[in-house]
Amino acid sequence: MSQELEKYLQQALGKLEVLRRKIGETQGYNEEAQLVRMLEELLKEQKPHEDTRHTAHASR
Amino acid sequence: MKILVTQLTRLGDIFQTWPVLRAIQRNHPDAEIYFLIRSRFAAAAEGLEGVHVRVIDFKDILTPLIQVEPAVEGSMNRLRTVLDELVALKFDRVINLTFSPFTAYLCSWLDQKGVGAVQGYSRHLDGTLKFGEDFSKYFYAQGGRDRWSRIHLTRLFAGVAGVDLDAQDWRPPTYIQPGHRSGIALQIAGSEAHKSVGDIVWISIIRELRKFYQGSIVLLGSETEKSVAERIENSLPEGSVVNRVGQTSIKEVFQIIAQSELAIAPDSMGLHVATLTQTPIINLSAKSVNFHETGPLSEVSIILTFAEDSDLSSARVSEAVRAILSGNPAEFKFGWKRRSKFLEGPECYERATSERPDTLETMKDFQWSICEGLYFEGRLEKEAPENFVQALVELFEMNEVVLDCLTRMSEGAAPQKFSAILDRSDEVLQAISQIVPAVGPLVRKVYSDKCSIAPSDLHGIIENTRKAHEVFRDEVNALWSIYNKEEVLEAP
Numbered sequence: 001m002s003q004e005l006e007k008y009l010q011q012a013l014g015k016l017e018v019l020r021r022k023i024g025e026t027q028g029y030n031e032e033a034q035l036v037r038m039l040e041e042l043l044k045e046q047k048p049h050e051d052t053r054h055t056a057h058a059s060r
Numbered sequence: 061m062k063i064l065v066t067q068l069t070r071l072g073d074i075f076q077t078w079p080v081l082r083a084i085q086r087n088h089p090d091a092e093i094y095f096l097i098r099s100r101f102a103a104a105a106e107g108l109e110g111v112h113v114r115v116i117d118f119k120d121i122l123t124p125l126i127q128v129e130p131a132v133e134g135s136m137n138r139l140r141t142v143l144d145e146l147v148a149l150k151f152d153r154v155i156n157l158t159f160s161p162f163t164a165y166l167c168s169w170l171d172q173k174g175v176g177a178v179q180g181y182s183r184h185l186d187g188t189l190k191f192g193e194d195f196s197k198y199f200y201a202q203g204g205r206d207r208w209s210r211i212h213l214t215r216l217f218a219g220v221a222g223v224d225l226d227a228q229d230w231r232p233p234t235y236i237q238p239g240h241r242s243g244i245a246l247q248i249a250g251s252e253a254h255k256s257v258g259d260i261v262w263i264s265i266i267r268e269l270r271k272f273y274q275g276s277i278v279l280l281g282s283e284t285e286k287s288v289a290e291r292i293e294n295s296l297p298e299g300s301v302v303n304r305v306g307q308t309s310i311k312e313v314f315q316i317i318a319q320s321e322l323a324i325a326p327d328s329m330g331l332h333v334a335t336l337t338q339t340p341i342i343n344l345s346a347k348s349v350n351f352h353e354t355g356p357l358s359e360v361s362i363i364l365t366f367a368e369d370s371d372l373s374s375a376r377v378s379e380a381v382r383a384i385l386s387g388n389p390a391e392f393k394f395g396w397k398r399r400s401k402f403l404e405g406p407e408c409y410e411r412a413t414s415e416r417p418d419t420l421e422t423m424k425d426f427q428w429s430i431c432e433g434l435y436f437e438g439r440l441e442k443e444a445p446e447n448f449v450q451a452l453v454e455l456f457e458m459n460e461v462v463l464d465c466l467t468r469m470s471e472g473a474a475p476q477k478f479s480a481i482l483d484r485s486d487e488v489l490q491a492i493s494q495i496v497p498a499v500g501p502l503v504r505k506v507y508s509d510k511c512s513i514a515p516s517d518l519h520g521i522i523e524n525t526r527k528a529h530e531v532f533r534d535e536v537n538a539l540w541s542i543y544n545k546e547e548v549l550e551a552p
Contacts, residue, residue, distance in 0.1 A: 005126070008127065008128070009126060011130060012122075012125040012130040012132075015125075015130045015132060016132065019132060029185075029186055029187050032136075033187075034165055034168070034169060035136045035139055035140065036132075036136070037161075037187065038162055038165045038166060038169075039121075039125065039132070039135055039136065039139060041160070041161040041162035041165065042118055042121065042122060042162050043122065043125065043126075044161075045118075045160070045162060046118075046122065
């Protein structure tokens, strides 16, 4: 994975985490929070391989 | 009835799902079956009869996010569109065969939108993991890389889907016509670097094969493996191999392997293609791979494990090739072999008599036997590893502390007093299983039992947690009495 892409992934994950916390504090676990969690998990699956081939078994 | 089957991992898992889709079709002949896979692996569903293939494009969803200025809203909108399209299809059942956090959220979303009940990973209304049935809970506890489960993924998927498999469920795509088999297909690389075999080993194996084999030897692989294939080809006398690496579609790989009399492959697409086409196979399996879960299921399968390339002697591979080509694979005395009956028992392979397991494998044998005892009323190993009984005593003592806390909480004591102890107790159980890996299956089981407790009021959660720890105590006790050959443990 290129360092640049890794930087972008990390940055996006950071932004989503902040947003998730904000939603959690103000609205609880609602639809928006679920969408954010889905995007977070999708991003995490990209991290080990640039080509998105990360097997899901390793992380739950 | 409409059934959605999700398989959002990679090629190997998609191919290992094919027999399950066919079993679902057999069990529900009138059902409309939708198969959800990632767009980049759409070709892996070609030739799969009777299912509607739906694709999901992760790259498209994530593109707005992976920018200098991440646009969260853009990705959320794209994801919502994908979800809305799935909801609009109004499924009656969802079978999630992907053991991933993402699909657990996705299926939970569908569940909340009134789409049918979910089998497999999903989520409770508070976002915690929910197991739709016992097989996904079993996998969560005991399966996956570096664990000890010996249930093949295809059979586990069938368990999640609630269907029985039949030998006829393993068959090639519709575009493959049965015909005469000749030649040997070699898939030169694994699906990940650590599963692969070095070019030096392949050169040595091919040289050995050429001493007695006159048929064609075809090299298969992806575009990224072209340089390796060229090194192999250039190191051998001209005409030794037919190099098709980087030049084949999935369809062509199926055609080549289906027409071969033998395939040799590490953990890779070629292995799963061999299984679906019932091509005899020698699987070169890296130690990091749990071949019990993802290995070949061709009727004739030999598995040679290796930690280093030097473990794979070309003479040994050649001997396996000779055994298979002569029609006597049972004569091969090394490695693991596929059991004779297609669906016999949870363990699909048996170790050949001359294979001497190393320390790690001996440990996994024991851990698997504990699994068999806990889940399948199976046999236990006669001898326990060192410190196993002592570790059971420590687990028991820690568990008694937990049970005491939970009893007091259920009797009205303030939970805050005990929360720190309970939090620490999970860490202690985990630490014991790291020091003495033989107790890993026990600790993983109680952990998964607690994970599967549904959200409720505090009293309900305390009671269900207590029940999980009581079961754990009984299991620890039973194993202790077997291996210590005495009565039951006393609370300290």
